[in-house]
Structure formats: structure tokens, C-alpha cells
Amino acid sequence: DTNLSWGGRFSEPTDEFVARFTASVDFDQRMAMQDIQGSMAHAAMLSSVGVLSEDELQSIKTGLTEIVTDIENGTFQWSLALEDVHMNIEAALTSQIGVTGKKLHTGRSRNDQVATDIRLWLREEIDVIARELTRLQQGILQLAEKEADTIMPGFTHLQTAQPVTFGHHLMAWFEMLERDYSRLQDCRKRLNQSPLGAAALAGTTYPINRHMTAELLGFDGPTRNSLDSVSDRDFGIEFCAFASLLLIHLSRASEELVLWTSAQFNFIELPDRFCTGSSIMPQKKNPDVPELVRGKTGRVNGHLVALLMLMKSQPLAYNKDNQEDKEPLFDTADTVRDCLRAFADMVPAIEAKKDNMREAARRGFSTATDLADYLVRKGIAFRDSHEIVGKSVAYGIANNRDLSDMSLQELQQFSDVIGQDVFDVLTLEGSVAARNHIGGTAPEQVRQAIADAKERLAQR
Numbered sequence: 001d002t003n004l005s006w007g008g009r010f011s012e013p014t015d016e017f018v019a020r021f022t023a024s025v026d027f028d029q030r031m032a033m034q035d036i037q038g039s040m041a042h043a044a045m046l047s048s049v050g051v052l053s054e055d056e057l058q059s060i061k062t063g064l065t066e067i068v069t070d071i072e073n074g075t076f077q078w079s080l081a082l083e084d085v086h087m088n089i090e091a092a093l094t095s096q097i098g099v100t101g102k103k104l105h106t107g108r109s110r111n112d113q114v115a116t117d118i119r120l121w122l123r124e125e126i127d128v129i130a131r132e133l134t135r136l137q138q139g140i141l142q143l144a145e146k147e148a149d150t151i152m153p154g155f156t157h158l159q160t161a162q163p164v165t166f167g168h169h170l171m172a173w174f175e176m177l178e179r180d181y182s183r184l185q186d187c188r189k190r191l192n193q194s195p196l197g198a199a200a201l202a203g204t205t206y207p208i209n210r211h212m213t214a215e216l217l218g219f220d221g222p223t224r225n226s227l228d229s230v231s232d233r234d235f236g237i238e239f240c241a242f243a244s245l246l247l248i249h250l251s252r253a254s255e256e257l258v259l260w261t262s263a264q265f266n267f268i269e270l271p272d273r274f275c276t277g278s279s280i281m282p283q284k285k286n287p288d289v290p291e292l293v294r295g296k297t298g299r300v301n302g303h304l305v306a307l308l309m310l311m312k313s314q315p316l317a318y319n320k321d322n323q324e325d326k327e328p329l330f331d332t333a334d335t336v337r338d339c340l341r342a343f344a345d346m347v348p349a350i351e352a353k354k355d356n357m358r359e360a361a362r363r364g365f366s367t368a369t370d371l372a373d374y375l376v377r378k379g380i381a382f383r384d385s386h387e388i389v390g391k392s393v394a395y396g397i398a399n400n401r402d403l404s405d406m407s408l409q410e411l412q413q414f415s416d417v418i419g420q421d422v423f424d425v426l427t428l429e430g431s432v433a434a435r436n437h438i439g440g441t442a443p444e445q446v447r448q449a450i451a452d453a454k455e456r457l458a459q460r
């Protein structure tokens, strides 16, 4: 027998391997609910324009509703021979309600059907991911609030640079995620248009109402060009681009968590429930969760490249290549959800080892810039003061003393403008408090940044 759905013009059955090779039902059955949702809207529209009778619409609705139940109960029989989710559901409908089931596909093609399904599916994922991202941001704010005054070394080149507060560092993570959130919303906006009615590629001869299906499915309106509607997957690429950047941001935070939990930094403690041990080394407590998030960044970025290459050079309109869009998209959404969940649960539970952070900031000559700025205020040109402080740091290294450990006389060897008031700027608290402007690390500013951030989250 030739294929039931399209075998009319064929003279022999599909090769068994080819059937398997071209089938997508193993993975696209994930969009079953969206497929049915789309079919319901399409059928309602067909009946409203007189292509289906009211009775036919009712029996299609009843049949599809039963299919929903079967799928939810796990009793639905998926068939590889029926190729994909769309034809599986249509065949089940026809076997339930008879010839009326065969009328559902009037004025529609799997091409506009699948383009609709993916958008509906991805839109739901986006909304879940947006909520999870917000939960992570709230967790960051919670920790930042607690650590607004906690002093740690700030780094450039991973070398101690200037003291910052841990709260300020956390708010840097927050801002990265804030941009990721807005990228996600941009993606949703462009995705939220209805391809239904584009049919195979050119539109359809039936008197369809595209505004009606768009509205029934919660789209902002119908897409504008039928050829484009069935062929482009740029919305999926945008989603993967969002995901790639998000994971890159999470990988940076992960890397910091991994470093900070090491004995060499010893800045934070991750609760045991987020860590695992070693089967050979009894002392080990490994930061597996951030390590895995860091690792998963590779696969998510790989999916972005896969989708970009999938679209490259595809002539209009639909090509079977596009069936390859689903697995990368599904896995991206799953991975993003898991990583966000891990981070949202873990971040508020991070325990700062304040003394160690402070000690690290004190040890690394982190207030050298403050001393240079002090000399400038006493009338010395910045380049000269840079040189003076450089020499005092060299002296400190040779004598194993930090700047704030030196006596006034010792400091005065390098410049006679140095007075007792120098110790105000050499302290870590003085250093961070002095950076008191928008975006600066002063605890006062960090608290303001947290308050602003809370307001933004409240408006979501």
C-alpha cells in the first residue's frame, strides 16, 4: 500500500528506511496539544465562513477533545508510518468521526500548520522561562540586599584590582539577566503572529478569515506574506540567540562560583544540597551544579549554530530541512529551564564568607588607586602619583606589608604630601564608600540599584 495521506500518485510503498528517516513523530509529538489547539481554531474559522457545517465543527471538536484525553492518558497510539504529529492526529480523528475528519485539512497545509504549532509551543516555553528568569533575578536581589556592605576584591585580569561590595558584584549579574529578559520579550513579540492561512506556500482559494484564527490562538495578528510564513524559522533562531547569551551569562557566574568555592579563594559556601562528593577522595565537595551549567552553555550555543546553518541558503518556501528545527529548539528550552531552576534555587542560598573576602581585598593592595587619587587631591599630577604609589607597592611587596599596614613615616618616604588623613582612604570601607555615583560600588548606591531593580521587576 502507498501512504494513506498522500499516496495517490505513488506506485510503490515508501522504503522502510526512508519512512523512518523522514518521520518526525518521535519528537514532534511534543507539540500535540498545540497542534490540536491550532486545529480547533482552524475548524471554528472554517465553519464561521461556511466551509464546514455547524454539525461538522461539533464532531471535529468532540473528536479532538477525545484525542486530547487519549494523549494525556498515554493511550494514544503513535504511528511512525503516519510520519508526524499532524498526520497522526488527523488519522486518529478520521478513525473516530469518519469522513468529517478528512475535511479538517481544508484550506490548510502541514506547512502553515507546523509553523503555527512551533510558535504556539515556543510562546508557552517563553512565558515559563520568563517567570523562571524573574525568580532568579529576585533571588539575586535577595542576596545582594544581604551583602550590600560586604567587601570583596574586585578583579580585572583575575588580579585583585579595587575593593567592591559583594552586593555590587551580584547586581552586575542582575543587569546581564535584565538584558536577557528584554531580549526574550523582543523574541516573543516578533514570534507572536499567525502563519495559519498561508497554507502550503501561496495561500488558499477558500474564503478564510485569518484574523479570526490569529485571534483565537492569541496571536497579535496574521503574518503578512504566505511564502515567508511557512519557510522562515528566524523566531527560533532568535530564541536560541537569547538562550545562548543567557547561558553565556550563567556560565560566567558559574565560573565565579566554582572559583569562589575553591580552597584558594574560599569566598563562599554552597549548601551541601547543591553539591556532590567524590567516590575516592572523602574530603571533596564539588560544585557540580555551576559546573554543569557552565558545560551546558556549549550545547545551547551549538543549537544556535545548528539552526543558523539550517536556514542558510534555503530557497523559498518550505523545505523539509525545516523539520530539523525541532530537536535543537526543544533541547534549548529544556536546558534553559533546568539551568534557570538550578540557579534560582541555589543563588539565594549562597553563604558569603565575609572575613575571607575582606582579607583577600586587604591583601592585594586593592586601595592603591585610592592612594593615587589622594595624592592628586594634594596637588600631584595623576601620572606622578601613579609612579609614587607604584613604588610604595613595590616596597610593600618586598616587606610583606599592605598599604594600610604601613606607618605614616613609611608612607612619607614616597611623598611628603602624605598626612595622617591618608588612612581614611586606605581603608576598604573608605574606598568603596567614595565611589558614590550611579553605577558605583558604594553601599548606598548598591542599595539604590536594588530598589530600582525591584521596581522594574514589580512592573513585569
Ligand code: ARG
Binding pocket: 024, 028, 084, 110, 111, 114, 320, 322, 323, 324
Ligand atoms: N514534519 C514536518 C516538519 O516538521 C511537517 C511539515 C511537512 N510538510 C511537508 N510538506 N512535508 O517540518
